[in-house]
Amino acid sequence: MADKKLTVARTGNEAMAEAMRQINPDVVAAYPITPATEIAQIFAGFVADGLVDTEFVTVESEHSAMSATIGAAAAGGRCMTATSSQGLMLMAEMLPIASALRLPIVMPEVNRTISAPINIHCDHSDTMFVRDSGWMQVYCEDAQEAYDSVLMGIKIAEKVRLPMIVSTDGFIISHCMANMDLIDDRDVKDYIGKYKPQTWLLNPEKKITIGCLDLQDYYFEHKMVAIDAMRNAKSVIKECCEEFGEKFGRKYGFFDTYKMEDAEVAILAMGSLAGTAKVVVDNMRKTGRKAGLIKMRVFRPFPADELARAVSGLKALAIMDRSDAMSGLEGPLAVETKAALYDSAGKPKIHSYVYGLGGRDVQISEIENVYKDICDFAQAKKKFGENVTYLGVRE
């Protein structure tokens, strides 16, 4: 399969829409919002040209987009939607319902900050806001990864029976063109296979009531089943990533590492920053600093043990959050990584950064300074006044 290489130039949004075309979902319900609008728009073109068999529902809001997608997925279809920022916030009520009903919806998401002030540019505040909604979350570095992750997402979600958000950085990835390899339509079809839901509303063999009222006597057990599904999702993700790598030659994991074998200091980051950080790692290595990078992909389920292992032995780690939860603590990636390391021996010194809110550009020089600072921090030559540094914000 992998030898049928089809290299094209695509934006992140085009890549995700292309994956949706190949998936050919039964139902797509969507509503426009910058910078994700294009995904539904391109897909509408596929519908208009008869390239997909999808029932395309042009709903009147994102709340209805998610509600209709839930209805359709519960009915027994392979169903998708796409959104960003305020759209995701409007869906928020429905997200835990999708996961508790165990519906394998895959949702391309384009990371954009949340209001107020209103701003259309990238940070991870939107998906981080719904990190506890029972959806798996995958953050992507580029169009290729977004495309691959949407395809893998279908497989993972349907095996785990939990929904998944696959996100790209707004504009930085969604609107920038890059070379990528597409997989042949037939191969995608074979890879994802036919969807066979376990229980479905339209099943003529069995009438079911979905969405019952559960009181003190059952709620906890029913919730527990979904909680377990999220815990068990890790093994499915691992298997699916391996299978995808074997079939198509591109290897993914919970996170990707760059020059971590002998690294003494590293950055932990998500999304497009990883591309910039790789350049900086190379620059640092030229100056004799043993720098490395861990790019988080799967934020939900959180790969705590794997991450603890990956950073053990490092002298210092910088954790880069592109959102701030306004918790009085560090950003969510830092908080959760620290929690993951609590029980582990040989944990590095950690300093955390919040950067790029509202699309604020991050310069190579800034990331170089992060590496330099944590090198000094590792050697006790530098102390940070606070646990978190806000990078690139004017005072």
Added chain:
Amino acid sequence: MATLKELAKKPKFFTNGHRGCAGCGAAIVARQVMMATEGNVVVANATGCLEVFSTIFPYTSWNVPFIHSAFENAAATISGVESCYLALKKQKKIDKNLKFIAFGGDGGTYDIGLQSLSGAMERGHDILYVCYDNGAYMNTGIQRSSATPKGANTTTAPAGKVEQGKTQKKKDLTAVLIAHHVPYVAQAVVGDWTDLTKKVEKALSITGPKFINVFQPCRLGWGYDPSKTVEVGRLAKETCFWPSYEVEKGKYRLNYDPKDKKKPVTEFLKPQARFKHLFKKENESLLKEIQQDVDDAWQNLLKMCKCTNE
């Protein structure tokens, strides 16, 4: 049109054993609407009394496929279900012919669910939406909604020393739906089963979006004896407080015309504790105002029946 005897012999698609209040009108709506079907239906329900009392796990009153997901989105949810049905039908994954019905209370329909209802109607899904209008958020303890009638006592617009219950008029949601120019819109009441089942049968025979607004007495929120549900429903119709009519392809038709036997609105208000304060001497003018509102709306309806059929 089946007789009552025939209807009673049909399988129960909405069964007894639920936990609605004794004399609950919402259960009557669900039972009669489902009676009018052949069971080849899929139901979506908004959060509210009906959903809460009919689906307490591990029990269900629904002998048809049923889905509830949230409060404001029964119309959006059924849109998704219906769309998936079309997709699966095309692929021959199902061959059964199915109909789609959504139930929502007045809160879930007039207020928080209005947008999703409007969207679904405009998109033209082949669905029937049934609003069971009991004029308040009953499930959360009788709070006012935009369907609460003027003067009614509710827990968020109570009758007190200076206020006399809800000060605003009830929203005319049926008119809003008529303005969507969908193929079928109707009003019905609990208490006239032939009328309601006929309307459901007719609605289900029409392709496209349909809406039926059923006026539903709620013994708890309205404060009357549980044995009087049907009687109170009929009084709403007989006083023209809630006229029974339908609009098919833009043409209005009255389904009940009291002619010169139109009862004064006080006959509908009197048996209900929520209007008790209106019968105090000092509230006489309010009663008059309510009667005037009813008369005006009735005259307007008669005009529409005439002019759309000319």
